[in-house]
Structures are given as C-alpha cells and as structure tokens.
Amino acid sequence: xxxxxxxxxxxxxxxxxxxxxxxxxxxxxxxxxxxxxxxxxxxxxxxxxxxxxxxxxxxxxxxxxxxxxxxxxxxxxxxxxxxxxxxxxxxxxxxxxxxxxxxxxxxxxxxxxxxxxxxxxxxxxxxxxxxxxxxxxxxxxxxxxxxxxxxxxxxxxxxxxxxxxxxxxxxxxxxxxxxxxxxxxxxxxxxxxxxxxxxxxxxxxxxxxxxxxxxxxxxxxxxxxxxxxxxxxxxxxxxxxxxxxxxxxxxxxxxxxxxxxxxxxxxxxxxxxxxxxxxxxxxxxxxxxxxxxxxxxxxxxx
Numbered sequence: 687x688x689x690x691x692x693x694x695x696x697x698x699x700x701x702x703x704x705x706x707x708x709x710x711x712x713x714x715x716x717x718x719x720x721x722x723x724x725x726x727x728x729x730x731x732x733x734x735x736x737x738x739x740x741x742x743x744x745x746x747x748x749x750x751x752x753x754x755x756x757x758x759x760x761x762x763x764x765x766x767x768x769x770x771x772x773x774x775x776x777x778x779x780x781x782x783x784x785x786x787x788x789x790x791x792x793x794x795x796x797x798x799x800x801x802x803x804x805x806x807x808x809x810x811x812x813x814x815x816x817x818x819x820x821x822x823x824x825x826x827x828x829x830x831x832x833x834x835x836x837x838x839x840x841x842x843x844x845x846x847x848x849x850x851x852x853x854x855x856x857x858x859x860x861x862x863x864x865x866x867x868x869x870x871x872x873x874x875x876x877x878x879x880x881x882x883x884x885x886x887x888x889x890x891x892x893x894x895x896x897x898x899x900x901x902x903x904x905x906x907x908x909x910x911x912x913x914x915x916x917x918x919x920x921x922x923x924x925x926x927x928x929x930x931x932x933x934x935x936x937x938x939x940x941x942x943x944x945x946x947x948x949x950x951x952x953x954x955x956x957x958x959x960x961x962x963x964x965x966x967x968x969x970x971x972x973x974x975x976x977x978x979x980x981x982x983x984x985x986x987x988x
Contacts, residue, residue, distance in 0.1 A: 721765045721838055722758075725777040727784035733775055734803050739836035741829040742773040742800040743808070743822065746791050748780050753972075754795040757812040761797065764818045770837040771826055775800075793974040799825040802832050807934030811970030814887045816856060817894065820863060853878065859891055868902075871895045893967035901928050920946060920954050924961045931965055939965060940979035947986045959983065 725733055725744060733742060745761050747754035758776050765774040779786040779794060789796065789805075797818075799806035806828065808821045829835065852860060855878035862870035875892035878885050906929055913922040923946050930939035943962040947955055962983060966976045 721770065722762050722774045722776060725775040725782070725785065727782045730777075730782075730785060733773075734800060736773065737800040737834065738802055739834065740773050740838055741771075741825060741834050742775050743825065744775040744777060744798050744800060746777045746779050746785070746789060746794055746796045746798075748794045749778055750780060751794060753812065757795045760812070760815050761818055764815050764822060767819075768822065768826075770839065772799075772822065772829075773838050797821070799828075801825070801829045801834050809969070810934075810936060810975070811973035813970065814890065816852060816860060816887060817890060819860070820894065823864070855881070856888065856891070859888075859895070863895065868895055868899050872899070890967055890970075893964050896964065897928055897931065897968055900925065901932060904929065918946075918949065920950065920958055924958065927961070927965065931968060936969055936973075936975050937979075940975065940982070944979065944982050944986050947983065959987070 723733070736742070743761060743765070745758050747758055749755060758774075761774055765772065777785050779791055789798070793810065795812055796810050797808045797813075799808055806825060808825065813821075851857070855874045859871040859874035859878070862868070862874060872892060872895050875888045875895065878888035879892065882888070904925065909922070909925050909929060913919070913926040916922050923942055927939040927942050930936070930942070940962065943958055943965070946958045947962070950958055962979070966980065969976050
C-alpha cells in the first residue's frame with residue numbers, strides 16, 4: 687500500500703527486549719510446531735534471533751480472558767493463508783511475566799511484529815481476520831525492505847482448509863487496498879454500511895482506510911512541529927493524533943483530542959469529537975483504552 691500503517695522507523699524499537707535473559711542452555715525457537723509456536727520467557731530470545739530470516743507476528747493474550755485466547759485462533763487462520771511467510775508466536779502473559787514486563791502490556795490481546803530482531807507495533811485489541819491481513823501485508827512489505835523474506839516450513843496436508851469467502855463488498859475493498867486504490871476501498875466499505883449499518887467489520891475497515899488516506903505521505907516531524915506551534919489548530923492536532931495511533935501511542939492520541947474538545951466549541955468541537963470516535967473504531971470498541979477515553983470524552987462534553 688502507498689499508505690503504510692507501519693513505518694521503517696518502527697525498527698528503531700519501541701520495546702526493550704534486552705531485559706529478557708538468554709537461556710543458559712540452547713533452546714528451540716519456541717514450543718509448538720509449524721506456523722504457530724508458543725513464546726516463553728526462556729525461549730523468546732531464540733525467537734527474536736529467528737526473525738533475522740523470517741518475520742514474526744506476536745500475539746499476547748491471557749488465559750484469564752478467553753476472548754483474547756480466541757483471537758489467537760483468528761490470527762492463526764490468517765497465518766495459514768500466508769503459507770509460511772511469517773511465524774505466529776502465541777504468548778500467554780500470565781505464564782510469562784518477563785514478556786509481560788518487556789512489552790509493557792496493559793490490556794490484551796496485543797499484536798506486534800518482529801523483523802530483524804526489532805519490534806514493530808501493529809495494533810491492540812481483537813480485529814477481524816480481514817483487518818489482520820491488512821496489517822500483515824504491511825509488515826511483510828517492511829520485512830522485504832530489510833531483506834527478511836524467509837519462510838516457515840509448512841507441512842503439506844491432504845485436505846487444506848479453505849478460507850471462508852469474504853462478503854462481496856468486503857472483498858472488493860480488500861482488493862482495492864491491495865492495488866493501492868484507497869478511494870475505491872472507502873467506496874466499497876461505505877456501500878457495505880449503506881446496505882447493512884450494523885456491519886461492524888465494514889465500519890472498522892472504513893475507519894482504518896480513512897486513517898491511511900489522511901496520513902499518506904505525511905512528514906511526521908513537520909506535522910508535530912506544526913501542531914506544537916498551533917495548539918488550537920484542530921486540523922494540525924487531529925493529524926498528529928492519527929500519527930500517534932499508527933505509531934501505537936493510543937493514549938497520547940486520545941488525550942490530545944479530548945483536551946482539544948475541552949477548549950473548542952461549536953462546529954469545531956463536533957469535528958474533533960467525530961474524529962475521535964472514528965479513531966475509537968480503528969483501535970477497537972472493546973479495548974480498555976477506548977473505554978476509558980469514552981468516559982473522559984463524556985466528561986469533556988458535559
């Protein structure tokens with residue numbers, strides 16, 4: 687895609703993995719076989735090393751939250767469709783406190799990539815398989831830029847699982863994203879919502895594609911400088927909030943816009959509120975940070 691929700695700058699590493707000690711004796715890349723392996727405190731450094739050749743997607747979940755465990759299965763179904771182009775690493779944070787601390791997890795599920803030994807923020811909360819695919823495609827493009835193009839050995843099966851077909855308009859939107867036609871993707875998702883206003887996956891897809899459109903080609907430093915110079919410029923502040931969401935700084939984005947709601951009024955206030963609600967959709971309605979921000983937004987409005 688032309689508009690990339692992951693930037694090469696992410697490889698500078700937002701998470702410090704050096705706190706994880708190397709095992710005293712050699713270990714494998716992780717427990718499990720094939721596309722999906724278990725990430726543990728003891729063996730995670732071996733997994734990190736392995737991403738010098740094969741990119742990985744890490745899902746952190748908790749056995750205390752069954753919905754977060756179910757999301758691992760969603761990502762696993764996506765991994766199968768990519769035929770070994772990335773390794774899926776499942777991490778139960780309850781059983782692995784070292785990884786919980788290293789990744790500074792506050793809520794689960796949380797999904798991130800690993801490329802050439804460096805973490806790449808992806809998204810928090812559960813997403814549909816369709817939306818996970820969008821993020822994975824971007825991660826693989828970033829991996830290719832860093833010559834990380836190996837594959838996981840996938841055992842052949844006599845009866846491979848057939849991925850369920852997407853609804854026609856969802857498929858149309860996904861195909862449009864694949865060919866970098868974000869306008870067509872917006873049109874397809876918009877039509878899907880017109881036909882079924884309760885189509886949550888279309889709503890999330892539309893919000894994510896619009897976010898890609900708004901940030902395409904944006905100079906991060908210039909945008910932040912402009913926002914710092916004009917604290918009441920709603921366009922400048924909303925753009926930085928978009929960049930923060932893409933970079934995984936969710937709470938910073940929400941706080942910025944809620945503070946702007948408090949000091950603005952009239953049509954401008956409505957514009958900021960609507961923008962914030964759209965970012966809620968991008969992050970996910972069930973994410974704890976979204977729920978907290980919704981309460982703060984209500985307080986700011988009333």
